[in-house]
Amino acid sequence: MAHPPGWFRSALFRSAHVRFLLLLVAIELCLVGAMLGVVARQLHGAIDARDESVASQLRDDLIDQASGSGSEEFRRSLAGRLRAIQERGDLLALADETGRILIGNVRTVPAGLRADGSARWLLVRAPGVGASGAGVQRRYFISVNSVYGDYRLLVGHASERSEALRSSITEAALKSLLVALPLALLGAWLAIRVIEGRIERISATAAAVAQGRLSERVSLDGSGDSFDKLGARVNAMLDRIGGLVEELRILSDSLAHDLRSPIMRLRARIDTALSNPHDEADWPEVLGAIGLEADRLQAMLSNALEISRAEAGLARRQMAEQDLAVLIADIADLYEPLVEESGRTLTLDVTAPCRALVHREMLTLAISNLIDNALKYGAGEIILSVACADGKATICVADHGPGIPEDQQQIALSRFGRLDNARSESGAGLGLALVEATVRMHGGALQFGRTAGSFRICAVMPAA
Amino acid sequence: MPGKILVAEDDGATAHYVVSGLKELGHNVDHVDNGREALFLATDGSYDAVVLDRMLPGMEGMAVLQALRAAQIDVPVLILSALGSVDDRVAGLTAGSDDYLVKPFAFAELSARLDRLLRRRRTAGTEAQTKLSCGDLAVDLLSRDVKRGTRSIELQPREYRLLEFLLRHQGQVVTRTMLLEGVWDYHFDPMTNVIDVHISRLRRKIDAEGEAPVIHTVRGAGYRLGVAG
Numbered sequence: 001m002a003h004p005p006g007w008f009r010s011a012l013f014r015s016a017h018v019r020f021l022l023l024l025v026a027i028e029l030c031l032v033g034a035m036l037g038v039v040a041r042q043l044h045g046a047i048d049a050r051d052e053s054v055a056s057q058l059r060d061d062l063i064d065q066a067s068g069s070g071s072e073e074f075r076r077s078l079a080g081r082l083r084a085i086q087e088r089g090d091l092l093a094l095a096d097e098t099g100r101i102l103i104g105n106v107r108t109v110p111a112g113l114r115a116d117g118s119a120r121w122l123l124v125r126a127p128g129v130g131a132s133g134a135g136v137q138r139r140y141f142i143s144v145n146s147v148y149g150d151y152r153l154l155v156g157h158a159s160e161r162s163e164a165l166r167s168s169i170t171e172a173a174l175k176s177l178l179v180a181l182p183l184a185l186l187g188a189w190l191a192i193r194v195i196e197g198r199i200e201r202i203s204a205t206a207a208a209v210a211q212g213r214l215s216e217r218v219s220l221d222g223s224g225d226s227f228d229k230l231g232a233r234v235n236a237m238l239d240r241i242g243g244l245v246e247e248l249r250i251l252s253d254s255l256a257h258d259l260r261s262p263i264m265r266l267r268a269r270i271d272t273a274l275s276n277p278h279d280e281a282d283w284p285e286v287l288g289a290i291g292l293e294a295d296r297l298q299a300m301l302s303n304a305l306e307i308s309r310a311e312a313g314l315a316r317r318q319m320a321e322q323d324l325a326v327l328i329a330d331i332a333d334l335y336e337p338l339v340e341e342s343g344r345t346l347t348l349d350v351t352a353p354c355r356a357l358v359h360r361e362m363l364t365l366a367i368s369n370l371i372d373n374a375l376k377y378g379a380g381e382i383i384l385s386v387a388c389a390d391g392k393a394t395i396c397v398a399d400h401g402p403g404i405p406e407d408q409q410q411i412a413l414s415r416f417g418r419l420d421n422a423r424s425e426s427g428a429g430l431g432l433a434l435v436e437a438t439v440r441m442h443g444g445a446l447q448f449g450r451t452a453g454s455f456r457i458c459a460v461m462p463a464a
Numbered sequence: 465m466p467g468k469i470l471v472a473e474d475d476g477a478t479a480h481y482v483v484s485g486l487k488e489l490g491h492n493v494d495h496v497d498n499g500r501e502a503l504f505l506a507t508d509g510s511y512d513a514v515v516l517d518r519m520l521p522g523m524e525g526m527a528v529l530q531a532l533r534a535a536q537i538d539v540p541v542l543i544l545s546a547l548g549s550v551d552d553r554v555a556g557l558t559a560g561s562d563d564y565l566v567k568p569f570a571f572a573e574l575s576a577r578l579d580r581l582l583r584r585r586r587t588a589g590t591e592a593q594t595k596l597s598c599g600d601l602a603v604d605l606l607s608r609d610v611k612r613g614t615r616s617i618e619l620q621p622r623e624y625r626l627l628e629f630l631l632r633h634q635g636q637v638v639t640r641t642m643l644l645e646g647v648w649d650y651h652f653d654p655m656t657n658v659i660d661v662h663i664s665r666l667r668r669k670i671d672a673e674g675e676a677p678v679i680h681t682v683r684g685a686g687y688r689l690g691v692a693g
Contacts, residue, residue: 302653306550306652330648333648
């Protein structure tokens with residue numbers, strides 16, 4: 001493909017305004033040209049029709065005369081009319097059976113014209129006697145008829161399409177272009193103004209958001225045109241950004257809030273140790289406790305980090321299709337001794353393979369959080385189950401504990417959310433926010449099932 | 465196992481913590497605080513291991529790693545990073561590092577992991593083993609028979625995998641996260657003592673009453689398998 005010429009790539013031509021303007025001007029010019037073309041055609045058609053009728057009349061007139069008189073008489077009468085015909089610029093000729101012109105202002109009867117009375121337009125060299133413009137080619141409406149047996153009568157009428165008419169049409173064309181050009185420019189300018197006005201609304205909103213007024217939105221007119229759609233898209237994008245910013249704000253607020261108590265405990269232990277400098281024997285214990293608090297702080301931070309990553313969907317690129325039955329069996333393998341050590345049992349309820357697109361590590365972390373919760377707050381047997389049905393994969397962790405009351409399930413899902421009866425336990429919250437964020441990252445949702453004497457939390461997500 | 469180690473870390477306090485700790489263990493340590501110098505020094509190939517921070521001025525840690533690997537320098541690299549999500553760890557390991565440690569870390573964790581890298585380098589190229597042993601504990605890798613002296617020990621598959629990992633790293637300190645990575649291939653921090661329970665079950669079977677223990681707890685770090693306490 002050839003490269004476009006330089007001007008095509010120049011900054012001025014790249015401007016959408018200039019291109020739009022040129023396009024509009026070109027379209028209007030084409031329109032004017034087409035209109036004039038149609039007018040000229042109509043005009044010529046009308047003139048030709050008149051010429052044709054004049055020619056036909058002259059021919060009919062002459063044939064009438066020929067049939068009412070002898071050939072010699074007709075010849076004399078033609079001679080008398082020839083001058084007038086010649087002056088009108090018309091053609092007249094009577095030829096004998098050999099093609100010799102007996103009388104007329106034409107040297108020969110053009111070959112290819114049949115003597116059947118049909119008429120047609122022909123370009124013929126004008127006869128040189130008396131008429132202006134002798135010798136130039138002109139359009140004639142010519143017919144040839146047979147008279148007196150093999151004699152032929154040629155009658156031609158000159159077209160009245162004139163140079164004057166042609167130039168006046170050209171002049172009209174130029175004049176209308178002169179009017180059309182400013183009109184085209186005006187139209188283009190108006191169209192650009194309308195488009196600019198619509199774009200300006202979106203642009204002003206973007207500028208306002210950039211300046212920090214995050215709640216600004218593009219006003220929509222409901223027309224559903226592409227500007228309206230663009231506005232709606234921009235609004236949806238701003239809503240998403242706003243949501244993420246808000247979540248980030250809540251995260252940092254709650255993080256700051258929840259980090260205070262472990263830091264407070266750290267300080268208290270350090271201060272106590274410092275104020276009793278002689279109890280050196282206690283120091284290993286004090287330092288160990290400080291280390292534990294540091295670990296807890298770290299756990300909270302990494303939990304918050306994982307949640308944010310999951311919610312932003314950043315880990316999606318590491319997702320791969322896997323059998324959930326195997327994934328769950330691996331988790332059970334890791335956790336079974338821990339569960340048994342606390343006098344409970346871990347049961348695996350997996351009947352068939354169930355494949356899904358998962359992030360193995362994140363999903364394992366989420367399910368191990370659920371097992372941790374069941375160990376800490378639940379009771380009795382812990383049942384891990386996987387089932388595939390209707391394109392959905394369901395992983396459940398169930399136990400025979402009291403579970404989370406319905407009115408507290410939302411609190412449990414919040415970051416670092418800890419229910420009152422769980423406050424005494426150490427830990428970084430229930431971790432349910434992480435579980436929910438992970439399941440959402442997998443395109444699924446978390447469901448609670450609570451019946452008398454049993455409680456289950458299920459992750460329902462799309463199966464592969 | 466002392467070695468020549470390059471530490472690339474720009475944070476003064478962390479660098480001091482790491483460098484002084486490693487010197488105390490008898491390592492020969494060089495320290496740089498930017499990525500370009502790290503690449504320059506590591507390129508001469510005389511180091512046994514490189515501890516590389518991810519966020520270095522001059523040149524990013526992962527870029528240094530890529531440049532080293534592109535130049536066919538296969539010195540073991542341990543990445544230190546404040547980017548600690550599970551996702552980051554997996555990404556760090558797939559980018560060609562030999563190990564990945566998230567800040568904040570315990571020094572014991574760092575030294576245990578470095579030790580593993582140094583040993584792996586020394587023993588690289590040795591033939592595939594069919595038997596592992598430590599004192600009177602012997603494991604046949606083909607038949608999966610485990611024996612303590614003449615006593616035959618029945619192990620569950622996961623206990624066997626755990627013992628095999630400990631035997632392959634005998635004499636070294638292995639941390640809980642190293643076990644979780646090496647035996648179960650998980651790269652997150654377990655919030656519970658899930659690993660300790662596995663070890664104590666294994667210990668009950670391996671170290672019977674009256675036998676000299678081979679599985680030792682290293683306080684504040686992890687475990688070590690060896691004949692002497």
